[in-house]
Amino acid sequence: MTAVSKSQNAPKSQADLLYDLQLRKERHFRANVGLSWGILLLILVFLFSGQEITIGSQTFSTIKIDGQFILNEIDFIAGGLGQTLLISILSIMLAIVLALLAALGRLSTVPPIYAISTFYVSLIRGTPLYLQIFFFFLALPQLGIILSGVFAGVLALGLNYGAYMSEIFRAGLASVGKGQREAAQALGMTPGQTMKRIVLPQALRFAIPPVGNEFIAMTKDSALVSATGFVHELMWRATKVGRAQFHNLEALIMAAIFYWLVTLVLSYIQNKIETRLSKGDR
Amino acid sequence: MESKTAFESIPIVKVSNLDKYFGRLHVLKNISIEVPERQVVCLIGRSGSGKSTLLRCINFLEEPSHGVIEVDGVRVAGGEKGREHRQLVHDVRLKTGMVFQEFNLFPHMTVLENVIEGPVIVKGMDRKRAVDLAEQNLDSVGLLFKKDEYPMRLSGGQKQRVAIARALTMEPRVMLFDEPTSALDPELIGEVLNVMKKVALEGMTMIVVTHEMGFAREVADRVIVMAEGELIEDNKPEEIFNNPKDPRTEALIVRYRTGGN
Ligand SMILES: Nc1ncnc2c1ncn2[C@@H]1O[C@H](COP(=O)(O)OP(=O)(O)OP(=O)(O)O)[C@@H](O)[C@H]1O
Numbered sequence: 001m002t003a004v005s006k007s008q009n010a011p012k013s014q015a016d017l018l019y020d021l022q023l024r025k026e027r028h029f030r031a032n033v034g035l036s037w038g039i040l041l042l043i044l045v046f047l048f049s050g051q052e053i054t055i056g057s058q059t060f061s062t063i064k065i066d067g068q069f070i071l072n073e074i075d076f077i078a079g080g081l082g083q084t085l086l087i088s089i090l091s092i093m094l095a096i097v098l099a100l101l102a103a104l105g106r107l108s109t110v111p112p113i114y115a116i117s118t119f120y121v122s123l124i125r126g127t128p129l130y131l132q133i134f135f136f137f138l139a140l141p142q143l144g145i146i147l148s149g150v151f152a153g154v155l156a157l158g159l160n161y162g163a164y165m166s167e168i169f170r171a172g173l174a175s176v177g178k179g180q181r182e183a184a185q186a187l188g189m190t191p192g193q194t195m196k197r198i199v200l201p202q203a204l205r206f207a208i209p210p211v212g213n214e215f216i217a218m219t220k221d222s223a224l225v226s227a228t229g230f231v232h233e234l235m236w237r238a239t240k241v242g243r244a245q246f247h248n249l250e251a252l253i254m255a256a257i258f259y260w261l262v263t264l265v266l267s268y269i270q271n272k273i274e275t276r277l278s279k280g281d282r
Numbered sequence: 283m284e285s286k287t288a289f290e291s292i293p294i295v296k297v298s299n300l301d302k303y304f305g306r307l308h309v310l311k312n313i314s315i316e317v318p319e320r321q322v323v324c325l326i327g328r329s330g331s332g333k334s335t336l337l338r339c340i341n342f343l344e345e346p347s348h349g350v351i352e353v354d355g356v357r358v359a360g361g362e363k364g365r366e367h368r369q370l371v372h373d374v375r376l377k378t379g380m381v382f383q384e385f386n387l388f389p390h391m392t393v394l395e396n397v398i399e400g401p402v403i404v405k406g407m408d409r410k411r412a413v414d415l416a417e418q419n420l421d422s423v424g425l426l427f428k429k430d431e432y433p434m435r436l437s438g439g440q441k442q443r444v445a446i447a448r449a450l451t452m453e454p455r456v457m458l459f460d461e462p463t464s465a466l467d468p469e470l471i472g473e474v475l476n477v478m479k480k481v482a483l484e485g486m487t488m489i490v491v492t493h494e495m496g497f498a499r500e501v502a503d504r505v506i507v508m509a510e511g512e513l514i515e516d517n518k519p520e521e522i523f524n525n526p527k528d529p530r531t532e533a534l535i536v537r538y539r540t541g542g543n
């Protein structure tokens with residue numbers, strides 16, 4: 001009795017104290033990781049600062065980059081961000097549609113539908129993305145089919161990612177238990193209603209985090225489209241000015257920073273969405 | 283408790299010469315049962331005896347291999363295909379409510395949305411009427427105050443009560459229960475059994491697969507014992523429990539009495 005009333009009057013229970021301790025440990029860890037990141041960044045900046053350091057009789061020079069070139073060309077390269085994002089967004093939308101269709105096709109009991117789905121996935125996964133991109137830019141014109149740069153790029157990236165992402169939707173559909181379908185059937189729902197109202201909403205929610213990852217990967221793979229020379233996105237612009245003025249180092253560093261910033265922002269948004277999905281109404 | 287006069291009124295469920303095979307496994311062997319209106323039947327038997335399969339054949343979650351299922355006047359022959367068959371199966375499902383061991387609530391919908399889904403989507407009921415009906419049934423299982431929660435935030439017992447309300451809101455002629463309390467922690471079983479008892483007292487025809495012998499004794503009008511895909515005994519609960527005819531029934535009762543499950 002006394003033990004109980006004592007612990008109730010005490011400001012903090014044993015469990016609370018342990019929990020506080022754990023929270024403090026986690027905060028401490030995060031702070032140290034942040035600090036280390038900062039130091040790593042500083043080292044990287046220093047490596048490209050062109051400083052000379054003397055240790056004893058030896059003098060080392062860090063990498064010297066041309067600041068003037070960067071100032072001159074940053075606007076031109078940054079101008080490619082819009083194209084990079086546009087291509088990525090359009091491609092991921094196409095990829096989602098194709099991936100979903102391919103995943104549903106895999107569930108079909110109609111042989112031709114099943115075959116189309118598996119054929120598509122096999123063909124795309126069996127050939128390089130780089131080849132597929134060139135196919136749309138360079139091979140199709142030989143047949144008299146000339147696509148605009150952005151359109152061809154979106155088609156190639158969308159088709160490619162769609163084939164890989166069909167696995168995500170397949171897993172999403174598989175994650176919906178048999179009991180869910182049976183409950184819907186028992187209520188009298190048709191197979192179509194069951195798919196639309198019960199299975200798909202759950203499968204799509206399951207697929208949101210991995211699709212986010214694919215989108216982030218896509219923003220970087222979109223750089224491959226530059227190789228064709230028709231789409232003026234980040235990478236194309238960086239290589240253009242870099243080669244012309246023999247400042248590839250500076251140009252590529254700038255492009256790298258832009259890609260990195262884009263993925264950082266997208267990862268942040270992705271994280272927010274994921275935590276929102278994992279609590280709340282699941 | 284006074285037994286309702288059985289075998290007089292028209293049957294709500296009539297199973298005739300039902301056979302079910304899973305591949306070469308003969309799971310149900312020439313089963314025939316009639317369940318009259320308002321009767322509560324408990325189906326007991328050892329694991330693997332075919333209780334679930336029988337129940338699931340009644341609403342065609344399993345397609346019978348042979349035989350005829352009749353629910354409230356809708357006659358469906360098993361083992362057929364095609365549009366007409368599908369329509370008949372649909373009609374049967376509208377007349378049967380089912381409650382599963384694992385609840386199977388829709389996790390992406392609130393409690394209320396779960397309960398109105400069937401009436402609105404399947405029956406095309408006006409949403410407002412469906413909500414009224416759903417709230418009435420949620421109130422009757424004691425969970426109206428949870429109507430805007432998601433299933434994840436409910437206890438097992440609460441989930442199962444919502445599942446019962448969901449089935450009732452379709453206004454079925456018969457309710458099928460497949461071990462509705464077997465997935466529950468012991469302290470949550472009572473609340474579900476109480477709701478089932480209430481549904482029974484309101485006059486619902488029920489077929490209940492269960493290991494809850496207390497419920498069978500107290501609520502059932504009739505207990506059917508299954509073994510190896512056959513009905514081995516079919517009688518009033520007091521007869522089954524006090525005076526079992528088949529040695530396998532006796533063994534089953536003894537097992538329950540000695541705390542086996
Ligand atoms: N989908 C299926 N495919 C193949 N065999 C099945 C299938 N469902 C059930 N069976 C088999 O049919 C037999 C009867 O199973 P059923 O689930 O009806 O038994 P039960 O009496 O409900 O048992 P329990 O008390 O364990 O739930 C068992 O031998 C089981 O293994």
Ligand SMILES: [Mg+2]
Nearest residue numbers: 333334335461
């Ligand atoms: Mg079973």
